[in-house]
Amino acid sequence: MPAMALSCVLRPPRCHLRPPPLSPLGLPAPPRGLRTATAATCRGKRKAGVSCSLPEPSWEERLANAVTPLWRLPYQEQLQVKYESQRKILQTLASRLEELGIDAQKPGGLCCPLQPVVPSPIINGYRNKSTFSVNRGPNGNPKTVGLYVGTGRGRNIVCVKANHVENIPSKHKQVAQCYEEFISRSPLDSCILFHEGGHWRELVVRTTSCGHTMAIITFHPQQLGQEALATQKALLKEFFTCGPGAVCALTSLYFQESTMTRCSHEQSPYQLLHGAPHIFEELLGLKFRISPDAFFQVNTAGAEVLYQAVGELCQATGDTVLLDICCGTGTIGLSLAHQVSKVIGVEVVEKAIEDAQWNAAFNGISNCEFHSGKAEAVLPQLLASWEDARPLVAVVNPSRAGLHYRVVRAIRNCRSIRRLLYISCKPEGEAMRNFLELCCPPDPRKKLAGEPFAPVLAIPFDLFPHTVHCELVLLFTR
Numbered sequence: 308m309p310a311m312a313l314s315c316v317l318r319p320p321r322c323h324l325r326p327p328p329l330s331p332l333g334l335p336a337p338p339r340g341l342r343t344a345t346a347a348t349c350r351g352k353r354k355a356g357v358s359c360s361l362p363e364p365s366w367e368e369r370l371a372n373a374v375t376p377l378w379r380l381p382y383q384e385q386l387q388v389k390y391e392s393q394r395k396i397l398q399t400l401a402s403r404l405e406e407l408g409i410d411a412q413k414p415g416g417l418c419c420p421l422q423p424v425v426p427s428p429i430i431n432g433y434r435n436k437s438t439f440s441v442n443r444g445p446n447g448n449p450k451t452v453g454l455y456v457g458t459g460r461g462r463n464i465v466c467v468k469a470n471h472v473e474n475i476p477s478k479h480k481q482v483a484q485c486y487e488e489f490i491s492r493s494p495l496d497s498c499i500l501f502h503e504g505g506h507w508r509e510l511v512v513r514t515t516s517c518g519h520t521m522a523i524i525t526f527h528p529q530q531l532g533q534e535a536l537a538t539q540k541a542l543l544k545e546f547f548t549c550g551p552g553a554v555c556a557l558t559s560l561y562f563q564e565s566t567m568t569r570c571s572h573e574q575s576p577y578q579l580l581h582g583a584p585h586i587f588e589e590l591l592g593l594k595f596r597i598s599p600d601a602f603f604q605v606n607t608a609g610a611e612v613l614y615q616a617v618g619e620l621c622q623a624t625g626d627t628v629l630l631d632i633c634c635g636t637g638t639i640g641l642s643l644a645h646q647v648s649k650v651i652g653v654e655v656v657e658k659a660i661e662d663a664q665w666n667a668a669f670n671g672i673s674n675c676e677f678h679s680g681k682a683e684a685v686l687p688q689l690l691a692s693w694e695d696a697r698p699l700v701a702v703v704n705p706s707r708a709g710l711h712y713r714v715v716r717a718i719r720n721c722r723s724i725r726r727l728l729y730i731s732c733k734p735e736g737e738a739m740r741n742f743l744e745l746c747c748p749p750d751p752r753k754k755l756a757g758e759p760f761a762p763v764l765a766i767p768f769d770l771f772p773h774t775v776h777c778e779l780v781l782l783f784t785r
Contacts, residue, residue, distance in 0.1 A: 366445045369456050370467040375773035378473050386424045386769060389777045393767045396735050396779070397421055400742055400762070407747050411762070419762040419781075425616070428608040430772045432476035435588070436605055439483045439510045441490065441497045442466035450497045452487035452510060473773045478555075479512040482522050485552040486510045489543065498527040501566070506531070506539075508565070513597065516607055519586035521559040522547070523577065523599050528564045536564070544580045558582050561599050585662070591615070591642045593670045601659040602635035609770040613730075613778060614642045616766065620728055620782055621700045623647045630701040630724070632682055632714065637663030639702055641672055648697060650675040653685050683711035690721040699723040704730040709737030715744040719757035727760060727783040732770075734779045745783055760785045 364372070371378050377385045394417065401418035404411035411418045427433060444451030444466050454472065457463035469475050469483065490497060490507040498505035508525040524543065528536060540562055546552045547560050560581040567574070577599045585596045588603065591611055597603055604610035617639060623629060627647040631640035634652035636659050644650050644667075652675065654660050660679040667675045678685045682705075693699070701724050703710060709731075718724055727745070731738040745760045760783035768778045 366456065366465065366467045367471040370454055370469065371471055371473070373456055374454055374469075375473050376775055378773040382426070382430055382772065385772065386426060388775070389424050389767060389769060390421075392775065393424070393734075393765065393777070393779055394421055396739075397762075397765055399735070400739065403739070403743055404746055407743065409746060409748070409759075411746075417765075419765055422764070422766040424767040424769050424777060425612060427606060427769045427772050428612065429606070431473050433606045433608065433772065434474050434476060434479070435515060435603065435607055436511065436513045437469070437475050437479040437483075439469065439479075439486070439512070440466055441507055441509060442499050444468070448491075449499060450487060450490045450507070452483045452490070474771070476514065478514050478520060482512045482520065482552075482555045482557075483510060485547070485555055486522070486524065488551060489546045493539075493542070495539070498529075501527065504529055511599075513586060513599075515586050515588040515597070517587050517589060519558040519588075520555060521561065521586045521597075521599065522555070522557050523561040523563060525563050525565050527566060540578070540580055548581055558586050559584065559599075563599075590638060593641055593666070595636055595638060595641075596662045596665050596669070597636060598658040598662050600656060601662050602656065603638065604770065606770040609768060609778075610638065613768045613770065613780070614639055616768070617702060617728055617730070617780065618643045618646060620764070620766075620780065621646070621702070622726065623700055624698070626697045628695060628697050628699045630699060632686065632701060632703040632710070633705045634663060634677065635659050635704075637666050637675065637677060639704065640675055641666055641670065644672045644674055647700075648674065651689070652677040653682050653689075654679060655681050681711070683713040686714050687717040690717045693721055693723055695723065698725065700726045700728075702728045702730070705738075705741075707733045707736055707738075709741045712744065715741055716754055719745065719755050719759070722757065725785055729781045729783065731779050731781070732776055734781070742781070758785050 377388060397417040397419065401411045401416055404418060413419060439452050440455055441450060441452055442464060443449045444453065451466040451468065453466045453468040456465045456467050470480055493507065495507060496505035497507045506527050506529060508527055511523040513521040543562065544560065547555060547557055559579065561577045562580050563575055563577050565575050585598060588595045588597060588607060590607060591614060621629065621643065623643065623646045625648060628649045628651065629640060629643055629647045631650055631652040634640055634654045637652055640650035640652045652663055654663065654677065657679045660677045663677045701718060718727065729738065729741065746762065747755065748759060749756055762781055763784050764782040766780045768780065770778045
């Protein structure tokens with residue numbers, strides 16, 4: 308990152324305006340002008356003796372409010388909402404650390420300085436991956452392809468088309484519409500509840516800035532034989548290559564037979580029906596290969612800003628070894644490989660490791676090695692015998708489930724790791740447990756013998772405009 312850009316990311320926080328008002332559900336209320344105008348209109352009518360009630364939101368508005376609850380707010384106000392939520396998370400962490408006997412209180416009750424939220428370069432249509440469900444729509448159509456409003460527990464799920472959702476690009480919506488057209492023509496039912504039968508299930512669409520589009524269709528085979536399955540696959544391929552779906556210009560069309568809610572490639576292989584086995588993305592001057600189930604940050608332009616800042620925060624020198632935990636297709640490690648002497652990546656998804664190895668070779672990067680397996684199995688073994696004198700910096704980017712305790716313990720007990728960057732999209736969840744494990748006093752009972760870390764800087768990155776989420780980068784040192 309250029310020095311000027313980095314100074315913008317790391318500049319001291321300014322005074323922040325009061326965050327927008329919240330509705331009774333805790334979500335930002337509609338823009339003040341819209342609320343006031345609507346309410347004033349109703350008051351005027353009532354004074355004139357005319358009954359008036361606020362209109363019920365449409366299904367499209369309900370979906371937008373559920374999936375992108377900040378969509379009505381100007382973008383600067385969205386960033387203010389997110390700043391306040393991250394501030395509260397750091398206050399909570401400070402309080403939890405105080406309970407452990409650690410003096411972590413900084414100005415404002417935070418555990419460390421909090422920088423302003425770094426905005427996304429793209430605000431609308433930024434998602435490079437969308438998952439669409441198949442279920443009953445507002446009109447009762449059981450073959451509606453869209454996103455859910457309601458909950459299974461409340462038994463009020465309705466599947467609503469995502470045409471008006473701001474963060475989904477038009478290409479994804481186009482593929483979803485074509486898939487709905489295909490299954491509406493199919494004599495086979497949609498699979499809403501596994502035990503009730505039916506076949507057609509969710510659709511995943513992945514796109515890249517290179518213009519590539521991958522569609523992955525999940526199908527419950529129920530009792531169909533191989534011949535019947537082959538017929539359905541042939542019809543699907545024909546629709547998207549020669550029929551109405553050809554307008555989508557798919558780079559790759561995959562089919563997965565699955566009897567479970569979620570299924571990995573190892574459990575049930577992705578079957579390529581048409582096109583190339585991979586799509587490709589360009590990020591920070593490098594080319595990355597993406598498999599159907601490989602992790603890749605959902606906002607490519609935002610990820611570039613994030614990874615540039617991570618590179619600066621690592622403070623890596625030419626002899627530094629970078630440990631990239633939960634590395635996915637290797638994006639972080641490969642983008643920083645030119646700054647360090649060696650990159651070691653660990654990832655549970657085997658296909659993602661294959662992609663990472665291909666990415667390294669294609670981009671001419673030879674100082675990277677990637678290990679496939681669960682981090683809690685690979686990392687303790689890797690670090691237990693670590694005798695390299697070179698400085699070791701760790702970057703972790705786990706799922707919302709956070710890091711396994713054995714991973715945290717291995718990091719704590721490796722004296723060579725003095726600097727750790729934790730990237731989390733849900734720091735108030737399981738990541739909070741990880742933060743406390745990293746910072747708590749040594750505990751022989753938990754086999755935490757290593758010197759504790761301390762949080763020194765937090766920077767939120769808005770990779771998810773219109774939602775309440777962002778990626779928090781928390782820098783720990785010891």
